[in-house]
Amino acid sequence: MGAKLSYRLPFENSVEKIGSFKNIPFSELTDGFIVSNFDKSEAFVFVEDAISHLEKIALKPVYYSKAEYLEKAEFFIDHIRTRGLSKAILSRIKRVDFDGDPQKLFTKLCTAYPSAFVYLISSEFFGTWIGATPEALISCNRERGETVALAGTMKTEDQTPWGKKERFEQQYVTDFIEEKLVNLKVTSISKEGPQDRIAGPVKHLETRFQFSMTGQKPIQIAEKLHPTPAVSGLPQKEAMDVIHQIETHDRSLYAGCIGILGERTDIFVNLRCAQIIENELFLYLGGGFTKDSIAENEWQETENKSRTLLDILENS
Numbered sequence: 427m428g429a430k431l432s433y434r435l436p437f438e439n440s441v442e443k444i445g446s447f448k449n450i451p452f453s454e455l456t457d458g459f460i461v462s463n464f465d466k467s468e469a470f471v472f473v474e475d476a477i478s479h480l481e482k483i484a485l486k487p488v489y490y491s492k493a494e495y496l497e498k499a500e501f502f503i504d505h506i507r508t509r510g511l512s513k514a515i516l517s518r519i520k521r522v523d524f525d526g527d528p529q530k531l532f533t534k535l536c537t538a539y540p541s542a543f544v545y546l547i548s549s550e551f552f553g554t555w556i557g558a559t560p561e562a563l564i565s566c567n568r569e570r571g572e573t574v575a576l577a578g579t580m581k582t583e584d585q586t587p588w589g590k591k592e593r594f595e596q597q598y599v600t601d602f603i604e605e606k607l608v609n610l611k612v613t614s615i616s617k618e619g620p621q622d623r624i625a626g627p628v629k630h631l632e633t634r635f636q637f638s639m640t641g642q643k644p645i646q647i648a649e650k651l652h653p654t655p656a657v658s659g660l661p662q663k664e665a666m667d668v669i670h671q672i673e674t675h676d677r678s679l680y681a682g683c684i685g686i687l688g689e690r691t692d693i694f695v696n697l698r699c700a701q702i703i704e705n706e707l708f709l710y711l712g713g714g715f716t717k718d719s720i721a722e723n724e725w726q727e728t729e730n731k732s733r734t735l736l737d738i739l740e741n742s
Contacts, residue, residue, distance in 0.1 A: 581730055
């Protein structure tokens with residue numbers, strides 16, 4: 427029996443397919459629906475009509491209490507200061523009860539967030555995941571490509587000006603992406619922003635890049651861009667070291683790549699997502715830290731981000 431894949435590209439109709447996922451190296455991903463984990467050490471492509479084996483039971487991930495998170499956040503900030511990092515991202519997992527139908531939740535997310543990439547996937551490799559992510563990694567056809575620098579978070583209704591921390595965060599991501607595009611030797615690079623990007627209950631600062639595809643394959647560009655500072659930090663290697671040192675959970679598919687690869691490519695960063703295990707929902711939430719971060723504020727930012735899924739879940 428095949429597993430059902432459901433996804434909806436922004437402002438388009440939803441797609442459903444039957445098949446299973448095949449595990450292959452990220453750089454060798456072939457055309458189709460693809461997904462990877464955070465550090466790209468595991469990647470998968472959906473094979474339509476293939477037989478799926480879903481008997482493996484996923485292990486429940488590690489999740490922290492608020493007190494545990496705040497303690498880790500203080501350690502995280504200390505590491506950022508002592509190592510002189512510009513930015514690093516600390517994530518956590520929030521557990522909530524879930525007795526609903528995943529397919530119905532997928533449909534409600536599609537309705538609530540027309541500008542997001544919405545999906546529901548299952549595999550013996552990674553279990554069942556659902557999400558509605560606002561962040562495009564790369565969208566392109568044969569001639570033109572687009573990507574975005576997305577960072578900073580506030581509640582959508584908050585009309586106060588963006589703070590220094592959020593603007594610095596967003597600039598770090600913008601500079602990183604621009605440098606990577608230049609090094610990839612893509613041409614005719616243009617950028618627009620930063621400007622507000624509404625993503626349901628929260629908003630972000632976004633800068634959009636456009637460029638010409640000059641012999642580069644989309645998966646090559648995705649491999650160089652990901653993970654961006656928006657989900658890792660800067661300098662990237664040092665930030666990743668701190669993440670692995672402080673976080674005690676596996677990010678799995680959270681902040682990995684997900685989307686469509688092919689003649690038309692739309693690959694997203696897997697944010698605002700959750701893993702479904704039996705009657706529980708495990709939401710993966712992250713926040714950007716700098717040396718000036720306040721742990722309590724970062725906790726609240728992750729709580730705000732959890733509303734993307736929880737608002738729909740609680741009102742269904």
